[in-house]
Structure formats: C-alpha cells, structure tokens
Amino acid sequence: xxxxxxxxxxxxxxxxxxxxxxxxxxxxxxxxxxxxxxxxxxxxxxxxxxxxxxxxxxxxxxxxxxxxxxxxxxxxxxxxxxxxxxxxxxxxxxxxxxxxxxxxxxxxxxxxxxxxxxxxxxxxxxxxxxxxxxxxxxxxxxxxxxxxxxxxxxx
Amino acid sequence: xxxxxxxxxxxxxxxxxxxxxxxxxxxxxxxxxxxxxxxxxxxxxxxxxxxxxxxxxxxxxxxxxxxxxxxxxxxxxxxxxxxxxxxxxxxxxxxxxxxxxxxxxxxxxxxxxxxxxxxxxxxxxxxxxxxxxxxxxxxxxxxxxxxxxxxxxxx
DNA sequence: CTCAGTGCAAAGGATTTGCATGCCG
DNA sequence: CGGCATGCAAATCCTTTGCACTGAG
Numbered sequence: 088x089x090x091x092x093x094x095x096x097x098x099x100x101x102x103x104x105x106x107x108x109x110x111x112x113x114x115x116x117x118x119x120x121x122x123x124x125x126x127x128x129x130x131x132x133x134x135x136x137x138x139x140x141x142x143x144x145x146x147x148x149x150x151x152x153x154x155x156x157x158x159x160x161x162x163x164x165x166x167x168x169x170x171x172x173x174x175x176x177x178x179x180x181x182x183x184x185x186x187x188x189x190x191x192x193x194x195x196x197x198x199x200x201x202x203x204x205x206x207x208x209x210x211x212x213x214x215x216x217x218x219x220x221x222x223x224x225x226x227x228x229x230x231x232x233x234x235x236x237x238x239x240x241x242x
Numbered sequence: 243x244x245x246x247x248x249x250x251x252x253x254x255x256x257x258x259x260x261x262x263x264x265x266x267x268x269x270x271x272x273x274x275x276x277x278x279x280x281x282x283x284x285x286x287x288x289x290x291x292x293x294x295x296x297x298x299x300x301x302x303x304x305x306x307x308x309x310x311x312x313x314x315x316x317x318x319x320x321x322x323x324x325x326x327x328x329x330x331x332x333x334x335x336x337x338x339x340x341x342x343x344x345x346x347x348x349x350x351x352x353x354x355x356x357x358x359x360x361x362x363x364x365x366x367x368x369x370x371x372x373x374x375x376x377x378x379x380x381x382x383x384x385x386x387x388x389x390x391x392x393x394x395x396x397x
Numbered sequence: 398c399t400c401a402g403t404g405c406a407a408a409g410g411a412t413t414t415g416c417a418t419g420c421c422g
Numbered sequence: 423c424g425g426c427a428t429g430c431a432a433a434t435c436c437t438t439t440g441c442a443c444t445g446a447g
Contacts, residue, residue, distance in 0.1 A: 272420095272422080274420080274421070275420090275421095293411080293412085305412090306412085306413075306414085309411090309412060309413070310414095329410080329411070331411085331412090
C-alpha cells in the first residue's frame with residue numbers, strides 16, 4: 088500500500104490502549120488480549136486497514152473473531168468502518184482517537200488514504216452543511232469529505 | 243476538476259434519454275428497452291435508489307439484468323454508485339446529468355437525500371482537496387461531501 | 398464458577414456470472 | 423443474420439452467526 092505522510096494517532100501506544108480500555112469498559116466489554124492485538128495492528132498501520140490486512144499482520148487472529156471485535160470496537164466508538172467500492176470494508180480509529188481527517192479513495196483499487204485539511208476550510212464546510220441540514224430538518228452528527236480518483240499506484 | 247453547473251431543474255425526460263444514449267453509444271453499448279425503463283425509474287425517483295426500490299417500481303425488470311445494466315450505466319458515466327453502511331448500494335445519475343450536490347445520510351434508517359452547497363464553498367473545498375491530493379500523488383476525479391445524522395423522520 | 402470471548406465451520410445475503418434464448422441493429 | 427442483451431438459476435465471496443470450548447475475573 089502506498090503511504091503518504093504518516094497519519095498515525097496523536098496518542099502514544101499506552102495512551103491509546105488506555106483510551107480504548109475506557110471506551111470498552113463503558114460498554115462492559117473486556118479488553119482482552121485479542122482486542123489489544125487488533126488495536127496494535129490498526130495503530131501500526133497508520134492508515135485504514137481491511138480484514139486481509141489485519142490477518143496478514145497477525146495471522147493467528149481468527150477472521151471471525153476479528154470481525155466480531157471490530158464490531159465491538161465500532162460500537163464502543165473506538166473504530167469507524169469505511170465502505171468503499173472495493174471488496175472489503177476499511178477500518179480506522181474513530182475521530183476522538185484520531186484527529187479529524189478525510190479520505191482519498193481510489194476508484195480503481197478501492198484503497199483509502201487519510202488526508203487533513205486546513206481548519207478554516209473545515210469551518211466553512213461545517214457552516215455551509217449546517218445551513219443546508221437546517222433547511223431539511225436534518226440533525227447533523229458528522230461530515231465525511233472524500234476525494235475520489237486514481238491513487239499513485241493505479242495512475 | 244469537479245465543477246457542477248449552477249443548481250437547476252433536472253433535464254427533461256427526452257434530453258435525459260438523449261444524453262444517456264450518447265454516453266452508451268460512446269462505449270458501444272445499446273440503449274435497449276430495459277435500460278430505458280431503468281433510466282426512467284431512476285429519473286422518476288428523483289433521489290438515490292436501491293435495487294429493491296427499482297424492482298418495486300418496475301417488477302418485470304429482472305434483478306440480475308438491473309444490476310448488469312447499472313454496471314453498464316456506471317461504466318458509461320450515467321449513474322454513480324453510493325455505498326453506505328446499509329445493506330444495499332444506492333444509485334443516482336452521475337454529475338454531468340445531475341448538478342453537483344451532496345448527501346444527507348440518515349444513520350438510523352439509511353435514507354439518502356440530496357443537498358446543494360454554495361459555489362464558493364465548493365471552490366474552497368476543491369482547492370483544498372487538490373492541494374492535499376497533490377501531496378499524495380493522487381489524481382482527483384470528484385469529491386463527495388456527505389453529512390451523517392438523523393433525518394427529519396428519525397429525529 | 399460464571400459468563401464473555403474465541404475459533405471453527407456453516408450460514409446469510411447482496412451481487413455476479415454461466416448459459417440458453419431473444420432482440421437490436 | 424451476428425452478436426449483444428436478457429432471465430433464470432447457480433455461484434461467489436465478504437461478512438455474520440451457531441455452537442462448543444477456553445479463559446478472565
């Protein structure tokens with residue numbers, strides 16, 4: 088996978104585990120060894136990962152358990168699931184654990200890479216969207232701003 | 243890059259069919275009766291539709307053919323496929339046939355509604371994204387800016 | 398000891414595809 | 423006519439689930 092700038096979590100590994108532990112605990116989930124491994128793999132990737140990515144990095148993790156744990160982590164607000172036109176879903180840390188960002192999505196291979204925009208652009212977007220949402224009686228939670236095109240590998 | 247026309251009324255039915263015919267012809271696809279029906283259903287909906295939506299509106303269309311034709315229409319630049327977290331993919335006319343817009347996506351019921359933003363906001367977003375894409379060796383085609391939240395019905 | 402977590406295998410389900418037939422050009 | 427398009431059924435394949443077992447607390 089082509090990596091741009093590193094976009095790793097702003098948290099140290101130990102802070103990350105602590106934050107995940109808290110979120111799991113709030114939902115009465117245990118922070119088991121397998122879940123720690125999963126968090127480590129996602130953190131090490133520094134970019135959104137698919138199930139094959141995860142299993143390749145940690146072959147002893149059972150796919151079904153990984154899916155189940157990704158679900159648990161998603162419910163706990165630890166990871167977000169990103170569905171693209173590719174075969175697999177991508178997973179990355181949710182925004183409270185990873186600073187606000189957007190995605191470059193390759194229309195050829197489905198690869199997803201993180202990018203960050205200037206704060207003032209974000210502010211303008213939020214204001215404009217809030218206005219449009221208000222007109223439709225829609226209560227906003229978050230926005231997603233993705234750029235679709237050809238990645239460096241597929242160009 | 244992505245510069246939509248000013249927001250305006252959609253194409254007339256005959257203009258729409260003409261435009262679709264041209265795009266299919268460019269790829270040496272035929273504009274068959276089934277494809278016409280499909281285009282009519284999507285046009286009548288006026289909002290992104292799923293396969294069940296389409297088949298409900300035209301029960302005589304075979305699902306497999308609809309999927310195949312949606313694929314043909316997508317390859318021809320007539321429709322875009324929108325994958326959300328729901329079970330089904332949504333389809334709507336691609337931007338050259340529908341003015342540039344974004345989506346309000348309900349996290350409860352998965353409904354997708356179209357919205358338009360000011361042109362100057364679009365310009366700022368495009369410029370910012372182009373800059374970020376350049377750093378990653380990414381060749382942009384279009385952006386998607388979706389607002390996730392609770393729709394009027396689910397609020 | 399109790400119950401959530403795990404791993405294997407099998408199921409689920411949207412989407413795709415093989416193949417014989419029908420229709421467009 | 424010739425080849426793309428269609429429709430039915432079957433296959434594909436990511437993801438989810440059933441079930442018995444293991445392990446954390």
